[in-house]
Amino acid sequence: MHLKYFQTVARMEHMTKAANQLNIAQSALSMIISRLEDDLGASLFDRVGRQIRLNEQGTAYLKRVNIALASLEEGRREVTVLTHREQNRIALAVTTLNRLSNVLSPYLAQYPDANFRITQASTEQDKLLLLERNEIDFFLTTELISRDDIKHVPLVTEKIMIAVPPTHRLAGTTRITLDEVAQEDFISLKQGYSFRELMDAYCKEAGFIPRTICEGDEPAAIASLIRSGLGIAFQPAGSREEYSDLTYIEIEKPSCQLTFYLAWMKNRYLSHAAINFREYIIQHFKTGASP
DSSP states (O other), X not given: OHHXXXXXXXXXXXXXXXXXXXXXXXXXXXXXXXXXXXXXXXOOEEEETTEEEEOHHHHHHHHHHHHHHXXXXXXXXXXXXXXXSSTTEEEEEESOSTTTHHHHHHHXXXXXXXXXXXXXXXXXXXXXXXHHTTSOSEEEESSOOOOTTEEEEEEEEEEEEEEEOTTSTTTTOSEEEGGXXXXXXXXXXXXXXXXXXXXXXXXXXXXXOOEEEEXXXXXXXXXXXXXXXXXXXXXXXXXXXXXXTSEEEEEEESOOEEEEEEEEETTOOOOHHHHHHHHHHHHHHHTTOOO
C-alpha cells in the first residue's frame, strides 16, 4: 500500500492533491513518505518550500515501483480470471467514444458475454499511464510510441480531409492544396493530442501555422462548431458517416493521412477474452472497416 502512496505522490508531485486522491490525511501521507525515505536511506523528492519534485533517486525508485505494482496487478487479474470472476473482461482506452460502436456492435452480437471496461483518455500519455498501471489491456492510438515493451499493430490508414460548413466559400470544392486554407480560422483538438500534433506538422509542411481559434477535446463538439460556421477543421475521412451534413474536401498536397493502431504491453498476461478481442479487431479492420 505504501508503494501506491509513493507512486501517487511521485506522479502528482503535490502532497495535498495526492492525499485527496488517496483519501488520506496529508500529515499521514507525509509521514509515510518520510518513513519510506528513512528505510531507503535516501530522499526521493527535492523540497523547496511547499513544492516537491521527484529527484534522481526518486525517479529511479519509481521505475521499479511501477514495475512491481504492475506485476502484482497482473497477478491479481490472472487469479481472478482463473477463478472466473473476470473471465470475459476486456479493458481498453480510447480518445473518443463516438466511433467505437463500429467495432463493438458486431463483436457483442457474436460474443454477448464479453465484459467491456472502456476508459476515455484525453491524451496518448494518459492511455500509456493506464497501460503501465495494468488498468487496461489495449488502447487505440494514432501515435507510435518508441518503447521496446509496447507492441503496435496498424489497423487502418485514412485520408485526412478539411471539413467545412455547407455555407463556406469552399463548400463546392472537391480538392484543394493545404496552403489554400492558410488564412482560415481552425477548430482543433487541444495540444497534447497526437492528431493535433500531426495536423500542426502538416500545416508547417504547407508553409503556415494554423490560426486556431477554438480548442476542444471531443470530436463531436468540434463537428458541431464547424456546423455553426465558427471555423473549419481537419477530420479523418471516416467521420463523414457520422457528420454527413458537413462538406469534406480532399487535400491534394501535402498528402495527409492518419493511421490507427492497437497497442498493448508485451509479455503481459491477457485473458482469453482479451486475446480473442485483439484477434477480432485486427481481422475486422483487414476487411476495410473504419474505426
